[in-house]
């Protein structure tokens with residue numbers, strides 16, 4: 471077992487380290503400032519004011535009004551809430567359009583809705599991981615309640631042309647939700663310039679703690695709450711707020727807004743050096759997905775002739791954290807649904823690993839990974855060839 475100090479964390483799409491400045495911001499709200507933000511006395515109202523500052527900080531990062539920011543418990547809840555609300559808008563519009571490469575938060579929810587009788591259209595992707603915009607346009611009908619399409623894929627980093635997609639959906643009169651959990655903090659954008667109705671983000675992918683998220687709800691949209699009960703969040707999301715984590719998320723968004731350009735350059739350089747290093751040192755490696763339209767921090771690599779599960783185990787022993795598919799599917803030996811949707815055969819899908827870089831990675835991490843990974847790949851190939 472490696473110690474934390476020699477850990478090489480290359481799995482920033484699974485979760486990120488909480489930024490020390492975020493921890494510091496959060497601590498008083500876990501200790502002395504424990505008031506309930508819904509209480510009318512000053513001890514509660516002080517907490518409420520801090521929540522509103524957090525809301526403003528999130529809004530500044532995503533280019534929305536603070537009133538369009540709804541705090542939730544995670545990215546998954548945000549996505550569920552968006553889908554639920556869109557289906558509650560009009561009884562005659564119960565059709566959903568989504569893609570085959572979504573995160574399980576959307577995928578499993580839509581599968582469940584399909585079982586309950588909602589018609590669902592699943593858009594496929596090409597070998598670059600891109601959807602066909604003509605097919606999207608044709609899929610939307612007068613009965614379509616919602617189009618839910620992720621902005622950036624968590625496994626491959628491939629980004630969809632979300633502005634164009636939002637325009638198409640608006641033109642056809644349906645509601646549009648995008649899962650931007652992997653986008654926020656990595657790609658700058660302003661929702662006020664876009665035709666997006668709902669957007670989901672998650673704290674822990676952005677150097678805030680786990681268990682806090684945001685659903686952006688465009689102010690012109692009629693919203694039906696997913697969680698009902700108390701009047702928190704302006705009656706749009708019941709349940710006492712996770713105050714410390716929300717305040718932490720606000721701080722994380724403030725830092726992201728300040729550092730986004732610098733950070734994108736930093737992680738892109740690390741990703742590029744890593745990718746080129748692997749391609750130069752290990753034979754038969756291919757990049758999965760569109761190499762141009764993708765996040766700056768992610769690379770999904772197909773190592774020919776290896777089982778990624780075997781690689782993961784040996785890499786873990788050497789302190790390298792990365793993943794095969796998404797964290798949510800680890801433990802199942804199913805090949806990634808994303809790579810399969812891209813038309814890759816099971817061998818390619820099962821031999822693929824995702825490496826995702828972040829704010830706290832260094833060139834030394836890349837150098838160390840480039841020593842270890844080729845050695846492990848060769849070892850796994852030797853064992854496979856002997857079997």
Ligand SMILES: *Cc1c(COP(=O)(O)O)cnc(C)c1O
Pocket residue numbers: 483484543544545546547573575620622623624649651652672673674675681682683
């Ligand atoms: C992590 C992730 C989610 C889920 O967010 P949670 O806060 O963990 O529920 C949803 N979509 C994408 C693309 C993700 O990467």
